[in-house]
Amino acid sequence: MTSPTPSLNITGNAIEVRKLTVDYGARRILSNIDLDIPSGKVSVIMGGSGTGKSTLLRCILGLKLPTSGSIHMLGTDITTATTAQLYQLRKQTGVAFQGGALFSSMSVAENIQLALREHTNLDESTIQIMTRIKLDMVDMLHAEHLMPSELSGGMTKRAALARAIIMDPKLLFFDEPSAGLDPSTSAELDELILLLRDSLKMTIVVVTHELESAFKIADQISIMGKGIILATGTPEEIRASADPEVQGLLHRKPRETVVDTEAHLKALVGETS
Amino acid sequence: MIKALEKLGTEVLDGLEMAGRTCNLLLLTLWQMLQPPYRFYPIVRQMYFIGARSISLIIISGVTIGMVLGLQFYYILARFGSVNLLGQGVALGVIRELGPVMTALMVVGRAGSAITAELGIMRTTSQIDALECMAISPGKFMVGPKVIAGILSVPLLTHIFDFVALFGGYFVGVVMFSVPEGSYMNGMVDAVQWVDVRLGLVKSLIFGLLVTLICCAQGYYMHLTKAGSQGAEGVSFVTTNAVVLSSIAVLFSDFLIGALLP
Ligand SMILES: Nc1ncnc2c1ncn2[C@@H]1O[C@H](COP(=O)(O)OP(=O)(O)O)[C@@H](O)[C@H]1O
Numbered sequence: 001m002t003s004p005t006p007s008l009n010i011t012g013n014a015i016e017v018r019k020l021t022v023d024y025g026a027r028r029i030l031s032n033i034d035l036d037i038p039s040g041k042v043s044v045i046m047g048g049s050g051t052g053k054s055t056l057l058r059c060i061l062g063l064k065l066p067t068s069g070s071i072h073m074l075g076t077d078i079t080t081a082t083t084a085q086l087y088q089l090r091k092q093t094g095v096a097f098q099g100g101a102l103f104s105s106m107s108v109a110e111n112i113q114l115a116l117r118e119h120t121n122l123d124e125s126t127i128q129i130m131t132r133i134k135l136d137m138v139d140m141l142h143a144e145h146l147m148p149s150e151l152s153g154g155m156t157k158r159a160a161l162a163r164a165i166i167m168d169p170k171l172l173f174f175d176e177p178s179a180g181l182d183p184s185t186s187a188e189l190d191e192l193i194l195l196l197r198d199s200l201k202m203t204i205v206v207v208t209h210e211l212e213s214a215f216k217i218a219d220q221i222s223i224m225g226k227g228i229i230l231a232t233g234t235p236e237e238i239r240a241s242a243d244p245e246v247q248g249l250l251h252r253k254p255r256e257t258v259v260d261t262e263a264h265l266k267a268l269v270g271e272t273s
Numbered sequence: 274m275i276k277a278l279e280k281l282g283t284e285v286l287d288g289l290e291m292a293g294r295t296c297n298l299l300l301l302t303l304w305q306m307l308q309p310p311y312r313f314y315p316i317v318r319q320m321y322f323i324g325a326r327s328i329s330l331i332i333i334s335g336v337t338i339g340m341v342l343g344l345q346f347y348y349i350l351a352r353f354g355s356v357n358l359l360g361q362g363v364a365l366g367v368i369r370e371l372g373p374v375m376t377a378l379m380v381v382g383r384a385g386s387a388i389t390a391e392l393g394i395m396r397t398t399s400q401i402d403a404l405e406c407m408a409i410s411p412g413k414f415m416v417g418p419k420v421i422a423g424i425l426s427v428p429l430l431t432h433i434f435d436f437v438a439l440f441g442g443y444f445v446g447v448v449m450f451s452v453p454e455g456s457y458m459n460g461m462v463d464a465v466q467w468v469d470v471r472l473g474l475v476k477s478l479i480f481g482l483l484v485t486l487i488c489c490a491q492g493y494y495m496h497l498t499k500a501g502s503q504g505a506e507g508v509s510f511v512t513t514n515a516v517v518l519s520s521i522a523v524l525f526s527d528f529l530i531g532a533l534l535p
């Protein structure tokens with residue numbers, strides 16, 4: 001490896017996003033975002049749907065190139081990294097996608113084992129044992145041999161999480177873990193995230209729009225508005241924030257009320273004034 | 274009028290862009306396949322899917338085409354009183370032309386469309402992103418085995434097609450129309466030379482590459498096209514596209530190879 005990868009101390013930042021701007025075609029999705037993700041903590045990115053949370057995550061994962069700005073992950077700038085450097089980083093990263101993204105032609109167990117089979121030379125019985133340990137952590141042992149199409153929404157999320165942590169990554173990303181889950185499953189997932197932080201010292205980034213779960217697990221919360229970060233801080237700091245938009249989100253207020261009724265009606269019928 | 278020209282222009286540009294991406298996918302996959310570790314099982318699996326499961330289709334279409342060819346050549350040659358050339362006509366037509374082309378078109382319909390649909394669905398449901406995030410190259414894991422299996426399977430299928438088509442021609446000529454067996458067999462053996470076999474082989478190798486590569490690229494790069502944001506409808510769109518494009522590629526390159534290689 002040619003990359004200088006300084007090992008960061010516990011108090012450092014695992015990820016540093018600077019002046020990140022992202023466009024899809026002509027549409028600006030993120031503008032000038034600055035964000036620090038502290039090592040060994042749970043950071044929650046919260047915001048309404050369509051504010052660009054998943055897009056921010058895709059940029060951090062190197063799946064989408066930003067228009068401008070930099071993203072340092074474990075000391076490497078992923079916007080300029082070589083493929084080899086990127087793959088080196090990704091071996092230390094686990095991702096659970098919003099829809100699960102389980103490989104539909106493989107069983108749950110095969111999905112979870114894939115990274116082990118590709119990146120290690122472990123023997124078959126060790127692979128089986130490690131698979132079962134992770135499946136047990138997410139309470140999915142009974143579903144080992146099921147195919148992804150046979151899983152419910154909650155089971156899919158838990159299988160995706162098991163797949164994300166199979167290599168014991170330093171960094172774990174979780175997009176919308178509790179969206180669409182029943183309250184008890186969602187609470188179990190929250191517990192699991194805290195367990196991973198405490199026992200394996202993982203740096204965890206959770207994207208969510210669920211208030212309750214966010215305040216339960218977060219060491220740091222970032223609130224996103226349309227394409228920008230409105231505020232970042234500890235849960236207490238966020239609660240005390242004076243920003244009206246942050247307070248609106250916290251108290252589940254509808255977005256700003258329509259001022260010009262006539263203009264709004266015109267927009268609805270497709271007239272522009 | 275201007276609108277129509279504009280539309281034509283964007284279509285052409287889109288087409289060129291896709292052609293560039295397809296070449297890019299080839300180079301990318303080639304590069305990734307050269308990196309260790311080397312895995313052979315995925316290639317065998319794809320050969321089973323692309324090759325083995327197409328055999329019955331190839332046999333049925335091969336026999337049919339051979340019989341049709343035997344029939345038509347018999348009527349034509351009978352006009353000139355030279356039915357003893359039947360064996361040569363069928364053999365050369367099948368080995369040089371119809372064997373490779375028909376086999377490739379069958380593979381497009383049976384395996385190519387499935388390849389595009391599979392990769393397209395993997396793209397729309399983030400499965401390809403998931404592979405990337407697990408530090409597994411999608412080119413090596415998904416595309417490479419399919420393309421290599423295509424390059425190996427299409428020539429093998431072509432040989433099966435050739436064999437059963439010659440049998441179909443034999444059946445029509447010798448059994449139905451009582452062309453003397455000796456003249457049919459000897460004509461066939463004398464007429465077919467190494468260059469004919471070589472032409473068929475070169476064609477089928479290139480068709481195998483073209484078909485699997487184009488079908489892979491249509492699914493793999495689906496997110497970069499208009500179809501990318503259309504979910505299931507987008508997958509069906511790129512699948513149709515892949516079938517049309519790879520069929521045209523087969524027919525056009527068939528002409529090119531025929532013109533360049535005597
Ligand atoms: N592949 C894409 N192409 C074009 N626009 C996209 C794409 N993905 C997301 N967007 C747009 O980016 C914005 C933010 O999307 P997203 O990051 O998924 O939001 P969130 O995850 O916060 O709900 C949305 O307006 C969405 O329409």
Ligand SMILES: [Mg+2]
Binds near residue numbers: 054055098175176
């Ligand atoms: Mg999202």
